[in-house]
Amino acid sequence: MKILVTGGAGFIGSAVIRHIIHNTDDEVLNVDKLTYAGNLESLKDIEQSARYKFQQIDICNKEALEQAFDSFQPNLVMHLAAESHVDRSIDGPAEFINTNIVGTYHLLEVARQYWQSLDDIGKQQFKFHHISTDEVYGDLEGTNDLFTEITPYAPSSPYSASKASSDHLVRAWHRTYSLPILVTNCSNNYGPYHFPEKLIPLVILNALDGKALPIYGKGDQIRDWLFVEDHARALYTVVTEGVIGETYNIGGHNEKQNIEVVKTICQILDELKPQANGQQYESLITFVKDRPGHDLRYAIDASKIADELKWMPIETFDSGIRKTVEWYLNNIEWCRRVQDGSYQRERLGAGE
Numbered sequence: 593m594k595i596l597v598t599g600g601a602g603f604i605g606s607a608v609i610r611h612i613i614h615n616t617d618d619e620v621l622n623v624d625k626l627t628y629a630g631n632l633e634s635l636k637d638i639e640q641s642a643r644y645k646f647q648q649i650d651i652c653n654k655e656a657l658e659q660a661f662d663s664f665q666p667n668l669v670m671h672l673a674a675e676s677h678v679d680r681s682i683d684g685p686a687e688f689i690n691t692n693i694v695g696t697y698h699l700l701e702v703a704r705q706y707w708q709s710l711d712d713i714g715k716q717q718f719k720f721h722h723i724s725t726d727e728v729y730g731d732l733e734g735t736n737d738l739f740t741e742i743t744p745y746a747p748s749s750p751y752s753a754s755k756a757s758s759d760h761l762v763r764a765w766h767r768t769y770s771l772p773i774l775v776t777n778c779s780n781n782y783g784p785y786h787f788p789e790k791l792i793p794l795v796i797l798n799a800l801d802g803k804a805l806p807i808y809g810k811g812d813q814i815r816d817w818l819f820v821e822d823h824a825r826a827l828y829t830v831v832t833e834g835v836i837g838e839t840y841n842i843g844g845h846n847e848k849q850n851i852e853v854v855k856t857i858c859q860i861l862d863e864l865k866p867q868a869n870g871q872q873y874e875s876l877i878t879f880v881k882d883r884p885g886h887d888l889r890y891a892i893d894a895s896k897i898a899d900e901l902k903w904m905p906i907e908t909f910d911s912g913i914r915k916t917v918e919w920y921l922n923n924i925e926w927c928r929r930v931q932d933g934s935y936q937r938e939r940l941g942a943g944e
């Protein structure tokens with residue numbers, strides 16, 4: 593298979609590409625704009641592979657996308673490119689509307705024209721897989737419910753509203769134009785190569801620097817945490833074996849309050865890299881004003897993908913979070929280059 597992956601320099605996209613190159617014979621074209629969240633250093637493991645190519649393209653640039661489709665001739669598209677950080681969407685929603693909605697529209701149009709130009713066998717093989725989030729379903733506060741594939745959409749933030757909008761576009765392109773699509777909605781991911789603005793890497797790196805560990809509100813927000821390599825495996829299963837037109841929810845069966853997550857990280861760090869001053873890392877926890885519109889609880893019912901495609905997560909939260917902390921301790925150079933911006937300066941070729 594030839595797989596065009598958008599957003600492959602990001603956290604989940606890079607895990608998907610590493611999974612494909614390490615475990616299959618497929619070829620990958622990584623199409624990524626390289627925003628602040630795109631980091632080609634996350635692909636060092638596989639960048640020398642003859643089955644891997646990269647093109648720096650903004651998905652809002654239709655002509656560049658057309659050229660990429662024409663020259664690569666993909667069988668499958670996995671669409672992960674997005675603006676993904678809720679806090680940034682509150683401070684500046686415009687980029688979220690551009691990339692997540694307008695960019696997805698351009699990608700759908702280019703994919704549709706390309707798919708229509710294929711012969712019958714090419715048409716039958718082609719699939720467009722849109723990667724989305726459980727945040728489109730809104731808040732489960734005060735219930736024991738789980739999100740299923742038919743839970744109505746009720747997004748709360750500019751980020752989740754823009755992802756909801758892109759999900760609707762993708763399903764409309766299937767219903768109206770018969771474009772062969774698949775949609776997945778996944779819970780919060782964590783693991784190696786996670787950009788240090790997100791909760792888990794931020795807490796690990798702040799702790800190592802002896803800085804405050806900021807927690808929104810009371811830290812009672814509940815997320816269903818999934819190890820990123822389990823997600824990458826789920827996505828490959830869906831794009832290769834999923835039924836056209838279907839949606840699959842992907843989750844980790846790991847509902848945890850944010851405060852529990854942070855305390856677990858502190859305990860692992862106390863064991864693996866105790867603070868020089870002898871204090872426990874938990875003493876660095878600081879509660880800060882809650883994010884506006886913050887959803888209290890998300891939880892996924894992942895029984896459809898388990899029953900129909902036989903996918904289950906391998907990592908428990910305990911095993912995955914330990915692997916994650918160990919990865920950050922062993923890859924501190926990757927983190928420092930993100931924190932000091934050198935991962936971007938080098939690729940832009942800037943001088944001193």
Ligand SMILES: NC(=O)c1ccc[n+]([C@@H]2O[C@H](COP(=O)([O-])OP(=O)(O)OC[C@H]3O[C@@H](n4cnc5c(N)ncnc54)[C@H](O)[C@@H]3O)[C@@H](O)[C@H]2O)c1
Nearest residue numbers: 599601602603604625626627629630650651673674676781
């Ligand atoms: N991180 C999570 O917990 C999570 C959970 C469920 C779903 N998702 C979804 O998975 C996808 C990937 O998430 P992530 O955490 O890897 O995000 P990320 O922010 O780490 O990476 C996004 C990637 O997209 C690229 N990109 C951004 N705008 C672009 C544009 N206009 N054109 C081309 N490339 C562009 C960035 O350079 C970056 O490499 C997103 O669609 C997100 O909504 C994420």
